[in-house]
Amino acid sequence: MELDVVSLSRFQFAMTALYHFLFVPLTLxxxxxxxIMETVYVTTGRAIWxxxxxxxxxxxxxxxxxxxxxxxxxxxxxxxxxSYYSHYVGDIFGxxxxxxxxxxxxxxxxxxxxxxxxxxxxxKLGHLATTWAVAAGSxxxxxxxxxxxxxxxxxxxxAFNPQTMRMEMTDFWEVIFNPVAQAKFVHTxxxxxxxxxxxxxxxxxxYLLKGRHIALAKRSMTVAAAFGLAASLSxxxxxxxxxxxxxxxxxxxxxxxxxxWETEPAPAPFTAFxxxxxxxxxxxxxxxxxxxxxxxxxxxxxxxxxxxxxxVKLAEERIREGIKAYDALQAIRAAGSSQVPQAVSETFExxxxxxxxxxxxxxxxxxxxQATDAQISQAAWDTVPQVGPLFxxxxxxxxxxxxxxxxxGTFFYLSARRRLDAHPWLLxxxxxxxxxxWVASECGWFVAEFGRQxxxxxxxxxTAAAVSDLGITQVLLTIMGFVVIYTVLAIIEMGLMLKAxxxxxTFEPANPRPSSNVPQPGAGIPAPLPAx
Amino acid sequence: xxxxxxxxxxxxxxxxxxxxGVLLIGFAVTDGxxxxxxxxxxxxxxxxxxxxxxxxxxxxxxxxxxxxxxxGGGAIFAAWPPLYAVSFSGFYLAxxxxxxxxxxxxxxxxxxxxxxxxxxxxxxxxxxxxxGFVPALIFGVAVGNALQGVPFRFEDTMFARYEGSFFGLxxxxxxxxxLLSLSMMVMHGGAWLSLKASGPVAARGRxxxxxxxxxxxxxxxxxxxxxxxxxxxxxxxSQVVTDGPSNPLLKSVVREGxxxxxxxxxxxxxxxxxxxxxxxxxxxxxxxxxQREVLTLLSSKLSVFGIISTVGLxxxxxxxxxxxxxxxxxxxxxxxxxxxxxxxxxxxAVVFMPIILAYTTWVYRVLWGKVDETMVRSNSxxxx
Numbered sequence: 001m002e003l004d005v006v007s008l009s010r011f012q013f014a015m016t017a018l019y020h021f022l023f024v025p026l027t028l029x030x031x032x033x034x035x036i037m038e039t040v041y042v043t044t045g046r047a048i049w050x051x052x053x054x055x056x057x058x059x060x061x062x063x064x065x066x067x068x069x070x071x072x073x074x075x076x077x078x079x080x081x082x083s084y085y086s087h088y089v090g091d092i093f094g095x096x097x098x099x100x101x102x103x104x105x106x107x108x109x110x111x112x113x114x115x116x117x118x119x120x121x122x123x124k125l126g127h128l129a130t131t132w133a134v135a136a137g138s139x140x141x142x143x144x145x146x147x148x149x150x151x152x153x154x155x156x157x158x159a160f161n162p163q164t165m166r167m168e169m170t171d172f173w174e175v176i177f178n179p180v181a182q183a184k185f186v187h188t189x190x191x192x193x194x195x196x197x198x199x200x201x202x203x204x205x206x207y208l209l210k211g212r213h214i215a216l217a218k219r220s221m222t223v224a225a226a227f228g229l230a231a232s233l234s235x236x237x238x239x240x241x242x243x244x245x246x247x248x249x250x251x252x253x254x255x256x257x258x259x260x261w262e263t264e265p266a267p268a269p270f271t272a273f274x275x276x277x278x279x280x281x282x283x284x285x286x287x288x289x290x291x292x293x294x295x296x297x298x299x300x301x302x303x304x305x306x307x308x309x310x311x312v313k314l315a316e317e318r319i320r321e322g323i324k325a326y327d328a329l330q331a332i333r334a335a336g337s338s339q340v341p342q343a344v345s346e347t348f349e350x351x352x353x354x355x356x357x358x359x360x361x362x363x364x365x366x367x368x369x370q371a372t373d374a375q376i377s378q379a380a381w382d383t384v385p386q387v388g389p390l391f392x393x394x395x396x397x398x399x400x401x402x403x404x405x406x407x408x409g410t411f412f413y414l415s416a417r418r419r420l421d422a423h424p425w426l427l428x429x430x431x432x433x434x435x436x437x438w439v440a441s442e443c444g445w446f447v448a449e450f451g452r453q454x455x456x457x458x459x460x461x462x463t464a465a466a467v468s469d470l471g472i473t474q475v476l477l478t479i480m481g482f483v484v485i486y487t488v489l490a491i492i493e494m495g496l497m498l499k500a501x502x503x504x505x506t507f508e509p510a511n512p513r514p515s516s517n518v519p520q521p522g523a524g525i526p527a528p529l530p531a532x
Numbered sequence: 533x534x535x536x537x538x539x540x541x542x543x544x545x546x547x548x549x550x551x552x553g554v555l556l557i558g559f560a561v562t563d564g565x566x567x568x569x570x571x572x573x574x575x576x577x578x579x580x581x582x583x584x585x586x587x588x589x590x591x592x593x594x595x596x597x598x599x600x601x602x603x604g605g606g607a608i609f610a611a612w613p614p615l616y617a618v619s620f621s622g623f624y625l626a627x628x629x630x631x632x633x634x635x636x637x638x639x640x641x642x643x644x645x646x647x648x649x650x651x652x653x654x655x656x657x658x659x660x661x662x663x664g665f666v667p668a669l670i671f672g673v674a675v676g677n678a679l680q681g682v683p684f685r686f687e688d689t690m691f692a693r694y695e696g697s698f699f700g701l702x703x704x705x706x707x708x709x710x711l712l713s714l715s716m717m718v719m720h721g722g723a724w725l726s727l728k729a730s731g732p733v734a735a736r737g738r739x740x741x742x743x744x745x746x747x748x749x750x751x752x753x754x755x756x757x758x759x760x761x762x763x764x765x766x767x768x769x770s771q772v773v774t775d776g777p778s779n780p781l782l783k784s785v786v787r788e789g790x791x792x793x794x795x796x797x798x799x800x801x802x803x804x805x806x807x808x809x810x811x812x813x814x815x816x817x818x819x820x821x822x823q824r825e826v827l828t829l830l831s832s833k834l835s836v837f838g839i840i841s842t843v844g845l846x847x848x849x850x851x852x853x854x855x856x857x858x859x860x861x862x863x864x865x866x867x868x869x870x871x872x873x874x875x876x877x878x879x880x881a882v883v884f885m886p887i888i889l890a891y892t893t894w895v896y897r898v899l900w901g902k903v904d905e906t907m908v909r910s911n912s913x914x915x916x
Contacts, residue, residue, distance in 0.1 A: 054914075062646075065638040068595065075605050076631050079620025084691055086620070090613025091869045095877060098610040101603035102884040110596035110888075110895055116914060117592040121898050161870070163777035165690040166613070168870040333688070468621035469693050478628045485632055489639060496646050506913045 006464050008475040009081040012482065014449070016073045018442050019486050023067035025441050028142055028189060029196025029231070030060045031108075031135035034115075035128075036223060042128045052216055053131070054119070055505040056200065061116060062496050066489060068109070073482070081475070085456055085466035091168045092158045092175060093148055100144030108137025142192070143185050150181025152457050153250060153448070160352050162332045167460060180250065183238070184448075190235035191444060194404055195437040197228025201411060202434035203501055205427035208420065213504050221420050225411035232404035239296070239401075250458070253451035255308045256387045257394045258293055259283035263307040267294020272395075276387040281309070283391075308384055315357070316380035318459070322357030326368050329355065356460040363464065385453045389446070397443040400436050407433060536875035541775035542865075544874040548611045549851075549864045551881060553844050555607055559600035560840060561720070561833045566594040568721015570637065570664020571714070573657055576725060576736040581905050583657055584645060584916065586737075588903045589728035591916045594641060596892060601634075610877055614690075614780065614867040615851055622684050622694040623674060626701055630670050637663030645916050664721070665714070672713025675843055676706030679792065680763055681855030686781055695856060705758055712751040716836055718744035719816055723832040727825040730904040738820040738828075745817035745832070752809050752839060765791025765846075766853040766861055773865065780866045785858035792846040802845045808838025 034053055041049030075097070079086050086094075111133040118127055151158075157174030158167045169175065201224040207217035255261075259276040260268065261283065270292035274283040297305060306314075328348035332340050358368040360379040365371045371379070407429065414420050421427070456463040539547075569576075569590050577586040590597075609616040620627055636659040644656035680703070683696040722741015726734050770784040796802050812835025819828030847853075849864040868874060908915055 061642060065642040068598075069635040069638045072602070072634055073631060075602060075609075076620060076627055078609065079616045080624055080627050081621070083617040083621035086609065086617035087614055087690055087692070090609055090616060091873050094606065094610030094613060094616070094869070095873055098603065098606035098877060099880050101599060101606045102880050102888070105602060106596065106599045106884075106888045107891070109599045110892055113592035113595050114895055114898065118898060119914065120911075161777070164779050164870075169873045169876075172872070172876050468617075468624070469691070470621065470624060474624055477625065481628060481632060485635060489635075492639075492643060496643060499646070 003472060005467050005470050005472060005475055008472060008479065009467050009470075010463065012081060012475060012479050013077060015479070016070065016077065016482055016486075017449075018445065019490075020067070020070040020074055021441060021445060022438060022490075023063050023070060024142075025192035025195035025438070026063045026199060027060070027067045027138050028192030029194070029227075030056060030063070030199065031131075031138045032193065033196050033200060033223060033227060034060060035131045035135040036227070037220075038128050038131045042124050048215055048219065051505050052220055055216065056220070057115065058500055058506075059199075059203075059497060062493060062500060064112065066493055069489075070486070080478075081468055081470070082456070082466050083468035085461065088166050088461055088466070089155075089158075089457055091166060092151060092155075095169070095172075096144045096148040096151075096175070100141055100148075104137050104140035104144060106137075108134055108141060111137065139189060142189055146185040146188055147176060147178065147181045149448075150178045150184050151175055153184075153452060154178055154180040155457050155460050160355055162329055162348070167457075186238050187235060187444075190231045190238065191437065191441045193231030194228060194235055195441065197224045197231055197408060198404070198430075198434055198437045200224035201228060201408070202431045205430035206501070207504070209424060209427050209431070216505060218415075218420055221411060222415040225408055225415050228408035229405070229412045232401065232408050236398075236401040236405060251306055252308065252311045252383060253385065253390070253447075254297055254305065255311060256385050256390045256451060257447065258305075259286065259387055259391045260293075260305070260307045261309055263304060263310050264294075266302050266304045267291040267298070267300070268305045269293060270296075271391075274391070276391045278384075278387055283387075308387075312380050312384060315383040316376060318354045318357040319360060319376050319379055321351045322354040322359075323361075323368050323371070325351035325353075325355040326358040354459070356455070356457070356462065359462050359465050360454065362462070382454050385451050390451050393443040393446045393450075397440045397447065400440040400443075403433075404437065404440075536872050539875060539878070541871045541874075544871065544878060545774070545864050545868050547878060548607075548868060548874055549844075549848070551878075552604075552607060552611065553841065555600060555604040557837050557840050559597075559604055560716070560836045562600055563594070563597035564668075564717050564836060565720045565724035566590045566597055566637075567664040567668045568717040568719070569724060570660045570721070571668055571718055572721050572725065572737065572740055573664070574661050576722070576740055577733050580650070580653060581908065582731075582733050583653070584908045585729050585731070585733050585903055585905060586725060587641060587644065587660070587916050588908055589725060591641060592899050593896065595638070596895065598634075598638075607877070611869050611874060612851065612862070612867055613869060614692075614778070615862050618682070618684050618692045618694075618862065619674075619852060621692065622682055622696065623677075623701065625698040626670055626674065630667050633663050633666035636660070641916055664717070668714045668717040669710045672710035672716075673701060673706045675713070676703075676709030677701055678852055679709070679759065679843065679847065680705060681766065681787065681853040681858075681861070683856045684854050685857035685860045688781070690779070690781075705763060708751065708755055708758060712748065712755055712839070715744045715747040715751055716839060719748055719813065720829075720832045720836060722820065723816055723825075723829045726820060726823075727829050728903055730902045734902075738823070741828075741832075742817050742820040745813045745820065745835075748813040748835060748839075749810055749817075752806075752813070756806070759792055759846075760790070763792070764789050765794070766850050766858060767791045767794070768849070768863065772849075776866065778866050778868050778870070780860050780862055783859055783863075783866065785853070785861050787853075787855075787858055795845055795848055805838050805841040805845055808834050809842055810835075810838070812836070812838055 034057055037049055037056065038053040040046075041053060111130045114122070114130045115127075115134055118130055122130065155167070156178050157169060157171035159170050160166070161168045200220050204217035204220040204224065207213045208221075258268070259271050259274055261281050269288035269290045271283060272287045272289050274286035276283045294301070294303070294305060324347055328344050328351070331344045332348060360382060361368040361371045361375060363382070364375040364378065410426065411420070411430070414422065414426075452458060454462050454464070456466045569586055573583060573586055577583040605616075640656045640660040640663055644653055644660070647653070683700070684692055684694045686692055719741050722737045722744055725737025726741060729737060764787045766785055766787055768783055769786050776782065812831045812833070815831030816828050816835060819825070819831055851862045851864060851867060853861040869877070
């Protein structure tokens, strides 16, 4: 990695975003799990379900605040480190963020206080409505954020305005109903639900293994297994690959994920294994499974998926069109308020969509119009993301997804047979599987964002052109600051989480299993800590 | 979509300037008392139990209050993209300091009472103090710099160049504004503690709050005087086009003494704003002395409203002037989003703001009543 402002800003954004997404999925999923548990409590009146809601609610709270705190960083950072980006697309990108605040985050944050403080102040139904408001708020929040992110992958409903030198919104509904955004939302929310399901499943399994809080643990596992199975299926089957055909660079991302250099006849095979080689432009030792990629990505038997080499050729054409747009833009700007010749404005209109491609040449030449054929060809090859990392992270994610379905399916079966504690080794698997959905989620974000490079907004603005006027020292200082603060907070959070899990629910209802709170002798659990 | 032409561009820009004010004031009158309570925490509450009482007065509501800030940031991004781009990157390190302080706050509230050790709790109390004190001060410093103009200019691609430094932000006038905003928040936090806390915490809240209220009166007056004597304002000299494209470079601007007072000279009714600033603070002072709790909090809100409005009105139509290249200055007429975006966002605000205000009011009503030691003790596991 070169030590320049662009790389450092990218590093900082990646680090803070991946860190933020350690907390977000659990908030997304656990809020729904809490709402489900409390609904059972209100409809059946059984006290144990209230206890479950409160216990998982405590863990939810420890996680939630860090999601909020690190979310602030995300909102600040676009302006701090990506000021040209903020100017260039704020007209479109800012709107979903603001609507997220209005519609979702206010709801979530206003009611989350009442969730914790309102048990004695509200009626049962009033509190249940509060819990659902928190769940709805956090999920709406994800929807708006993914509409914003989906627009970066597929910038619909916007056009460049030469007078303001930025992209401006032309159709709000296209931005909202962007197919890439919709696919992303379903996939990301499902991933969050899987995280929550594995969290509840794993912690409950640990209680069963230690013989503590049996009643709470078994009921929680039943909820988690069913919820987790549905969510894993949804995350894998409705993966956001469906959005990968929407645009050219999404196609490039797909080809890179598959290490597919040449266009394959439809339906394209899935490369289960291989070593992609960026230099040689081929994937060594590839093992293909016929048809799979074609089926998953196109949902048809006869739609061709273009390979990297063909997409590069297309990018080269786009760059040449972009140069025409750039040339016309200079003429329009030079004309100022006087009349622009019609031929010029027609050229601009015809090629404006590819303007961003001309900026790819900035790496080699100040004025894109002066670029040589060799430079244009080089810039076209720059549109190929690093294939190796994408290839591997995608496979880790998919492999884990299959494992999630198997594990939650097994527990779903066991809970239906009322044999959840029949196989201790399976319970141990559940305990150690807790981090895996997070690994898969972070891999997913890596594929989505790293695969979008060199663009920050596909076809519109290269990442290298989007930064602020900052010095290396400034960015290094904030990176160090974030590393220190985030490391300390992560250690504290993990400590509190483990402490709360070890302590277990604060009170147990008199029934249905009176002995469930008594630790088994010799189980090796630390004594419950004194009440504070 | 042609619906957006129902409202012309000029009107939408003015409405969004007003809404920006509503959001900033909304933040200052709600999250403002959270910041104030944070800044007062080590002084107004001395024992662990007292601190828990103080923290639990804001425990259930700070999270919702903070959304005013988040929404304010989002609205600046969406409605005033160049303002978002220039201010957040220009004030880079100051923004980071504010951000770091704000990150400590949610965590501090939630984690402080999760462990019994005195060292742990003291540590978080200082974190909460920083989380209240630092943003309260720096937001004022930022406004002080905006009034003087900020050293940035646009290249013709609209890439913003910034030529200031972190320490340049800490000039005397800006620090005066910082102290004013800190006093405002402390006054507001004191008024809140007086209403919601009980026993010694409420009494100290009143004591510190009334001192802060006097400080607000004095610093606001001093600030006005310093603005008149030492700070140049800005004025557009080219013809003002209110519905043109959002490109700041199309106008010309001069810097001149007294320009920040021109709006008040032209429209004397605007003097209501500074009058509210002074009267509210005096009302809060008297209310705290006379233990009229609700009146105190309302007066304090009025003062915050008046002071923030005073700044906005005196700068109008400027939002962020540039000290090194005045024509790059951001104004209401040339740094907004497009006509369509402003309209859509307005629809969003008109639909959701009343809903937000309705449920927020409901939540405050549910939580109505004082927090005291008995309440904290009997709910020790669930409250902060």
